[in-house]
Amino acid sequence: MLVDIFNKTGNTVGQIDLADDVFAIQPNEHVMHQAVVTYLANQRQGTKKTKIRSEVSGGGIKPWKQKGRGGSRAGSNRSPLWPGGGTIHGPKPIDYRIDLPKKVKRLARKSALSARAAENNIIVIDELQLNEVKTKSFADMLKALKLDATSVLVLTPAYDKSLYLSSRNIPNVTLDAFDKVSTYDILKHRKLVIFKDAIEPLVTAFNN
Numbered sequence: 001m002l003v004d005i006f007n008k009t010g011n012t013v014g015q016i017d018l019a020d021d022v023f024a025i026q027p028n029e030h031v032m033h034q035a036v037v038t039y040l041a042n043q044r045q046g047t048k049k050t051k052i053r054s055e056v057s058g059g060g061i062k063p064w065k066q067k068g069r070g071g072s073r074a075g076s077n078r079s080p081l082w083p084g085g086g087t088i089h090g091p092k093p094i095d096y097r098i099d100l101p102k103k104v105k106r107l108a109r110k111s112a113l114s115a116r117a118a119e120n121n122i123i124v125i126d127e128l129q130l131n132e133v134k135t136k137s138f139a140d141m142l143k144a145l146k147l148d149a150t151s152v153l154v155l156t157p158a159y160d161k162s163l164y165l166s167s168r169n170i171p172n173v174t175l176d177a178f179d180k181v182s183t184y185d186i187l188k189h190r191k192l193v194i195f196k197d198a199i200e201p202l203v204t205a206f207n208n
Helices: 029-042 102-118 135-144 161-167 183-188 196-207
Strands: 002-006 012-017 122-125 152-156 173-177 191-195
Touching: 029 102, 029 183, 102 122, 102 183, 102 191, 102 196, 122 196, 135 161, 152 161, 152 183, 152 196, 161 173, 173 183, 191 196
Parallel strands: 002 122, 122 191, 152 173, 152 191
Antiparallel strands: 002 012
């Protein structure tokens, strides 16, 4: 499929043919759902933990004799009934991680890209070189492309520190290298901006 290539001022400077086997397949909604659920599950830390009776320090001796005091019996000052004691059925660390086969993850990302392409929400830009960290320059580019009022995911050929620092303070804008993108990222953002130099390696990566 042919799409226009824009420069940073919003003018058309050419066209590029996007590979149909990456940008024009029939989106598989089930696989995309699996990928999103997996991504969100893998963000969970699952590190919540409270100490049970056997893990709380102290409690080595019986606080008082069994009988004769007129009070309740007690065998340890670390009983769950006492302040400072262990908890009963408290939370334990849980591993929420889910693994998906490589082919499933690849199909999910292709489906997400194809869905955005079918909506005409993929924009290819020629290049954007920033000699210094300047948020205004990045914001001006988005405004020229009429993307300043929507959520945008920008894919670059490689990690670019200047671009990353210039974009991170702009609301609803995420910038990342093409090989780090997830299905969740693609579906979370309404518009997808891809650098021209990232198209070929992206297609190669998704077909291997």
